[in-house]
Amino acid sequence: MIDISLLEQFYTFAECGTLSAAAEKLHTSQPALTRAMKKLEEDLGVSLFIRSKNQLKLNETGLHAAEYARDVLDADRDFEAKVKAYDRSLKTIAIGFCAPVPQTVLTPILNTIFEGMTISADMSDDIHFVNRLKLHEYHLAVLHEDPKDENIFVKKCGHEDLFISLMPGDPLAFYPEIHLSDLDGRSILLLTRIGFWMNFHNNKTPNTNYLLQMDSNSFYELSQNSDYPSFSSSYYLSRGQKIEGKVTVSLADPECHTDYFLACLASEKDKYKILFDRVNETTIL
């Protein structure tokens, strides 16, 4: 077996052209490299260099050997990267959320149950996660529909309804409930990204301008001090976070009333048993 460090020194020399340049690059001395190159030739039983009195250069075999050496160095680096990545993957739980509320609710639970592990969370739509679960890029996901896939294990873990807060004088404020399409064309305030819901809005309110607020203080300030309608949800309303001076109206569209499902690969169901035992239909409410 040829020592990797010899190959590294050899390849660096091939790149640099002189031993002194390679020595500097490798933070070692010229003599060390001289010896290493001799050792490599000896180990291989093959001559790799053309030696003049004060010049060392690769011969034909050496030129090819440098190419081959690159493959070995790459393989070695790959090994290290792959082992580390695998090790890290065991210490990380990657979970995908289709909406922000499930993330808000589940993150502290996950941190409690999987103490010491890194929780890596993402937000996107169901299909994205179902595919990535199968690729082992995610371990868990909270979906808004049961994918009805035998490879995916799911458990219902909550529910959320969407509301809209309107000015008391707004014509729509007098209905017991309205439709998303009724709002089309307006500007509406949003707190944070709304995950899968954005899909519906794109279909039903194509002409609406969403005023996305990343900061909740800004959101509440704007909600209270402006005439813009603003979205809210059962989660926040049930916690008393309603906008003063506004009328909160229910949204009739079925997409504004969604169940949440915690999902993992069926084959990894046991691995996350503690978590599934911990959640139920009232976890996210």
Place this chain on the structure above:
Amino acid sequence: MIDISLLEQFYTFAECGTLSAAAEKLHTSQPALTRAMKKLEEDLGVSLFIRSKNQLKLNETGLHAAEYARDVLDADRDFEAKVKAYDRSLKTIAIGFCAPVPQTVLTPILNTIFEGMTISADMSDDIHFVNRLKLHEYHLAVLHEDPKDENIFVKKCGHEDLFISLMPGDPLAFYPEIHLSDLDGRSILLLTRIGFWMNFHNNKTPNTNYLLQMDSNSFYELSQNSDYPSFSSSYYLSRGQKIEGKVTVSLADPECHTDYFLACLASEKDKYKILFDRVNETTIL
């Protein structure tokens, strides 16, 4: 960079299951392996084993790491093999011959010119060699036709005529020259493999039984003491090696009169200049 010897020890442990078995296989001691495995974990910064008081086994990461390690070990072995093979290829001249006489003539010349190099000779048909020249599997070839290929450099290096020796009483012996097809159906003596000529025989004398003699003494003894026709060639006849008591008749078929061409890759023409300068139209006669 991860030391390859650590990977070798690690992979051997993964194969053997115990350190002691691996130690025996690697001709080293148990303590050395214990330390090596610890060092590998430390170098990677990753835990690879489940340690009981007197049992060591791979954990999940370790199992994967063992697979990855195999790739690195393979790459390293590949490197060594490829460098050695390339080095050897520089010290070997692989030459293909389409017929035995060119080989007889050229081998001593090659040995003189390329002193110290290994001459590796093969016999087959032109097309085989032309393709293999391009693949660098052969450096030189003696062909019986100019391939008219711009990538192949050729120089005419001789000529050979085929004759047949017949019993004086043979009806064919009275013609000044005969055709191969006249001989079809007979049994004919041959000395050694005849290279490309075998192709013509297969076409023109499909019913002929060739009595191939690998040993020249056997050939001459059988030629003189039997009634079988036997092939000979201008090369041997011009050196006085004719069969006593037989009549030698010329063969009219064009395939029985062939020129020889020494060939190499056009790109390597200069490399073999000395050889090409040394041969000419009268080298093989």
Place this chain on the structure above:
DNA sequence: TAACATTACGTTAGCCGTAACGATA
């Protein structure tokens, strides 16, 4: 008690850096 892994310890092979040397452009 036999097999196994680990720890302790004294030894040494091998590698490193500094310094000196020789050759070249």
Place this chain on the structure above:
DNA sequence: TATCGTTACGGCTAACGTAATGTTA
């Protein structure tokens, strides 16, 4: 004379083997 590669030398690290220890089936 500045740069480059090689050789010489002294020092030291790091890996080795032997031996001892502790644990399990």
